[in-house]
Amino acid sequence: xxxxxxxxxxxxxxxxxxxxxxxxxxxxxxxxxxxxxxxxxxxxxxxxxxxxxxxxxxxxxxxxxxxxxxxxxxxxxxxxxxxxxxxxxxxxxxxxxxxxxxxxxxxxxxxxxxxxxxxxxxxxxxxxxxxxxxxxxxxxxxxxxxxxxxxxxxxxxxxxxxxxxxxxxxxxxxxxxxxxxxxxxxxxxxxxxxxxxxxxxxxxxxxxxxxxxxxxxxxxxxxxxxxxxxxxxxxxxxxxxxxxxxxxxxxxxx
Amino acid sequence: xxxxxxxxxxxxxxxxxxxxxxxxxxxxxxxxxxxxxxxxxxxxxxxxxxxxxxxxxxxxxxxxxxxxxxxxxxxxxxxxxxxxxxxxxxxxxxxxxxxxxxxxxxxxxxxxxxxxxxxxxxxxxxxxxxxxxxxxxxxxxxxxxxxxxxxxxxxxxxxxxxxxxxxxxxxxxxxxxxxxxxxxxxxxxxxxxxxxxxxxxxxxxxxxxxxxxxxxxxxxxxxxxxxxxxxxxxxxxxxxxxxxxxxxxxxxxxxxxxxxxxxxxxxxxxxxxxxxxxxxxxxxxxxxxxxxxxxxxx
Amino acid sequence: xxxxxxxxxxxxxxxxxxxxxxxxxxxxxxxxxxxxxxxxxxxxxxxxxxxxxxxxxxxxxxxxxxxxxxxxxxxxxxxxxxxxxxxxxxxxxxxxxxxxxxxxxxxxxxxxxxxxxxxxxxxxxxxxxxxxxxxxxxxxxxxxxxxxxxxxxxxxxxxxxxxxxxxxxxxxxxxxxxxxxxxxxxxxxxxxxxxxxxxxxxxxxxxxxxxxxxxxxxxxxxxxxxxxxxxxxxxxxxxxxxxxxxxxxxxxxxxxxxxxxxxxxxxxxxxxxxxxxxxxxxxxxxxxxxxxxxxxxxxxxxxxxxxxxxxxx
Numbered sequence: 047x048x049x050x051x052x053x054x055x056x057x058x059x060x061x062x063x064x065x066x067x068x069x070x071x072x073x074x075x076x077x078x079x080x081x082x083x084x085x086x087x088x089x090x091x092x093x094x095x096x097x098x099x100x101x102x103x104x105x106x107x108x109x110x111x112x113x114x115x116x117x118x119x120x121x122x123x124x125x126x127x128x129x130x131x132x133x134x135x136x137x138x139x140x141x142x143x144x145x146x147x148x149x150x151x152x153x154x155x156x157x158x159x160x161x162x163x164x165x166x167x168x169x170x171x172x173x174x175x176x177x178x179x180x181x182x183x184x185x186x187x188x189x190x191x192x193x194x195x196x197x198x199x200x201x202x203x204x205x206x207x208x209x210x211x212x213x214x215x216x217x218x219x220x221x222x223x224x225x226x227x228x229x230x231x232x233x234x235x236x237x238x239x240x241x242x243x244x245x246x247x248x249x250x251x252x253x254x255x256x257x258x259x260x261x262x263x264x265x266x267x268x269x270x271x272x273x274x275x276x277x278x279x280x281x282x283x284x285x286x287x288x289x290x291x292x293x294x295x296x297x298x299x300x
Numbered sequence: 301x302x303x304x305x306x307x308x309x310x311x312x313x314x315x316x317x318x319x320x321x322x323x324x325x326x327x328x329x330x331x332x333x334x335x336x337x338x339x340x341x342x343x344x345x346x347x348x349x350x351x352x353x354x355x356x357x358x359x360x361x362x363x364x365x366x367x368x369x370x371x372x373x374x375x376x377x378x379x380x381x382x383x384x385x386x387x388x389x390x391x392x393x394x395x396x397x398x399x400x401x402x403x404x405x406x407x408x409x410x411x412x413x414x415x416x417x418x419x420x421x422x423x424x425x426x427x428x429x430x431x432x433x434x435x436x437x438x439x440x441x442x443x444x445x446x447x448x449x450x451x452x453x454x455x456x457x458x459x460x461x462x463x464x465x466x467x468x469x470x471x472x473x474x475x476x477x478x479x480x481x482x483x484x485x486x487x488x489x490x491x492x493x494x495x496x497x498x499x500x501x502x503x504x505x506x507x508x509x510x511x512x513x514x515x516x517x518x519x520x521x522x523x524x525x526x527x528x529x530x531x532x533x534x535x536x537x538x539x540x541x542x543x544x545x546x547x548x549x550x551x552x553x554x555x556x557x558x559x560x561x562x563x564x565x566x567x568x569x570x571x572x573x574x575x576x577x578x579x580x581x582x583x584x585x586x587x588x589x590x591x592x593x594x595x596x597x598x
Numbered sequence: 599x600x601x602x603x604x605x606x607x608x609x610x611x612x613x614x615x616x617x618x619x620x621x622x623x624x625x626x627x628x629x630x631x632x633x634x635x636x637x638x639x640x641x642x643x644x645x646x647x648x649x650x651x652x653x654x655x656x657x658x659x660x661x662x663x664x665x666x667x668x669x670x671x672x673x674x675x676x677x678x679x680x681x682x683x684x685x686x687x688x689x690x691x692x693x694x695x696x697x698x699x700x701x702x703x704x705x706x707x708x709x710x711x712x713x714x715x716x717x718x719x720x721x722x723x724x725x726x727x728x729x730x731x732x733x734x735x736x737x738x739x740x741x742x743x744x745x746x747x748x749x750x751x752x753x754x755x756x757x758x759x760x761x762x763x764x765x766x767x768x769x770x771x772x773x774x775x776x777x778x779x780x781x782x783x784x785x786x787x788x789x790x791x792x793x794x795x796x797x798x799x800x801x802x803x804x805x806x807x808x809x810x811x812x813x814x815x816x817x818x819x820x821x822x823x824x825x826x827x828x829x830x831x832x833x834x835x836x837x838x839x840x841x842x843x844x845x846x847x848x849x850x851x852x853x854x855x856x857x858x859x860x861x862x863x864x865x866x867x868x869x870x871x872x873x874x875x876x877x878x879x880x881x882x883x884x885x886x887x888x889x890x891x892x893x894x895x896x897x898x899x900x901x902x903x904x905x906x907x908x909x910x911x
Contacts, residue, residue: 122465134460148464150446160445311674395891402885447660508719544731558717565692
């Protein structure tokens with residue numbers, strides 16, 4: 047019984063099976079890894095979970111509720127957020143505005159409230175601003191908070207994307223190749239960050255990654271995907287020693 | 301003569317501005333382009349005239365009816381077309397605007413193509429000014445709230461904004477309805493200024509002109525829209541002497557703007573102290589980034 | 599008794615024949631205007647298939663085609679075939695100039711497609727008003743000299759105007775040649791490849807700039823022909839570009855980006871329009887096109903044969 051369950055998840059595009067009958071559980075509070083060669087269907091699974099793609103067949107259960115094919119914003123509201131492989135920040139907005147926008151969910155004042163600047167509006171806006179400022183501090187972006195997101199160095203852009211995702215106070219965070227393009231130093235910092243936020247924010251984290259040091263370093267459980275189907279599953283040691291995984295992905299011993 | 305002439309131009313600019321403000325919300329802040337907003341002006345114009353001429357309503361309530369009528373029609377249109385991909389939504393608005401004009405051309409109840417004369421001259425500089433001020437305040441307050449931020453997010457990255465829990469369809473719809481209401485009120489103002497209404501006042505050319513004003517002023521800037529409306533309405537009037545050539549240069553100018561400065565006059569910034577501060581900060585950080593990259597890494 | 603038969607049976611029989619004749623008459627009219635729409639619509643689809651935007655400046659090129667033809671015929675007194683081809687060539691060059699000036703710079707800075715549309719609108723406004731402003735041309739309506747006399751060709755009860763037949767034949771020939779080029783020549787294959795994936799084709803060695811030049815020239819050429827034909831059938835005036843919005847609707851109906859779709863959509867639109875004008879009222883002829891547009895967008899936005907694309911996250 048995990049916080050996220052995939053039952054027979056399948057997605058086809060025309061004749062191509064991108065994801066084929068995948069069954070997988072993600073344990074609550076865990077850091078789980080999703081690895082596999084390029085084109086294996088990893089991001090597609092993320093897209094299916096978050097409602098960006100509609101499933102061809104199968105079910106997705108989150109926290110006991112069926113979220114298959116729900117609207118993306120509803121899935122976000124129920125507690126799942128993500129980052130993207132190719133960083134989809136609100137590039138022309140500042141760091142602060144990126145996070146503040148994402149905090150919207152924690153207020154419920156109406157359009158009329160905004161227009162009339164009602165007391166409800168003022169109180170909730172204040173709260174949102176406090177929340178955004180706090181989150182930015184925690185994520186170590188405080189001194190750059192007025193910079194345009196596009197002008198941030200690459201590593202910080204990824205960090206901002208994570209901060210934005212956390213603004214919704216999710217239960218499950220999906221990270222899509224968060225270490226892409228990072229050098230070993232930055233990757234280490236990222237690993238520390240991920241462990242910290244798991245504790246601080248009470249999260250379950252599911253990571254797609256190609257950087258094996260990161261995956262083997264912090265993931266407790268790993269699923270290996272190949273050609274859309276589950277190839278293997280287990281702890282880092284188990285996966286590293288699995289013959290089929292080694293052949294398909296990690297490299298054959300010479 | 302001079303004073304009255306200037307007031308006349310400003311009144312016309314103000315009427316245009318009303319629609320442009322609404323379009324600014326839809327296009328500038330939410331990122332949806334429309335080539336049919338003259339259609340909403342037409343609906344509002346004829347509805348308002350109906351209330352004043354046939355039912356003898358006072359002006360302001362009649363205007364509100366006009367805005368409401370346009371808003372309702374926009375909700376129906378939105379329900380059906382907002383799920384279409386960008387290009388197709390554009391085309392749908394174009395079709396809508398032209399369809400409205402053609403229907404008005406052919407339905408004789410409102411005078412058909414010859415139009416509806418004898419509308420009371422209720423619009424003047426002062427009520428246009430007043431209505432615009434209210435409209436600007438409403439718009440500004442809306443933008444500087446979580447709702448406005450959500451619309452901007454939809455414009456920037458629709459996919460990411462969904463992931464962040466924003467109901468994209470609801471916000472696009474809200475934006476469309478408000479923009480249509482503004483356009484409807486503007487149509488009512490127009491009818492009661494010209495004292496007549498004709499379908500050809502609400503052509504594709506008018507819709508295009510409105511969108512161009514928003515782009516010229518700069519997407520995502522209320523000050524830009526205000527400046528844009530003032531400049532682009534008064535300039536042709538002042539240049540009336542060159543009347544047949546002014547549109548030729550106008551067409552060229554549009555191409556030129558898109559090629560050289562598509563971010564328009566204000567480039568997304570406002571004429572407020574906080575926004576100007578942002579602009580300078582941005583320029584400074586761009587410069588330091590350039591130096592950093594030239595100097596070496598880290 | 600016989601008298602009764604005469605008044606009841608015979609008139610009905612004659613009435614049926616008249617209805618059939620009228621039906622075919624309308625059908626032929628529809629086909630002829632539809633074929634001209636097809637010439638125009640194909641230009642939209644060609645550009646959309648590669649650049650993914652609706653080239654609203656196309657109507658202006660068609661309008662100029664009509665004026666070019668008029669100019670060559672009346673002022674330079676060219677013989678008809680020469681005037682025809684010259685107008686088409688001039689239109690092709692005009693289309694290319696627009697591409698270089700209004701679109702190429704935007705392509706180079708990878709602007710969003712909506713900027714292209716605004717630029718196209720600017721070009722369209724420029725062209726329409728240039729014609730009005732130039733004193734020698736001005737907004738007056740011009741009529742083409744009569745090339746085909748008004749004597750209709752009669753087949754049985756059907757009377758077909760020589761002009762209508764010519765319109766249909768010329769359009770059909772042009773379209774057949776175009777389809778041949780697309781399907782059977784090297785450049786046609788390159789166009790097809792580029793329409794699937796601009797970047798990939800460039801990487802495969804296709805000179806995409808050259809392809810774009812080719813499609814604008816082709817689209818412009820056909821637009822010129824369509825303009826001349828349109829001018830011959832109706833009159834020449836600066837706002838012709840607006841009428842050609844209907845051919846754009848036909849392109850959407852058939853599926854933006856699909857050439858066969860553009861042709862089929864146009865022919866169908868021409869027929870639907872003519873039947874609406876004939877059987878309902880000519881007032882609704884223009885309106886029906888927009889009703890069709892909204893219906894297509896709601897029910898099946900990619901039209902009869904258009905590309906279906908899904909966003910990759």
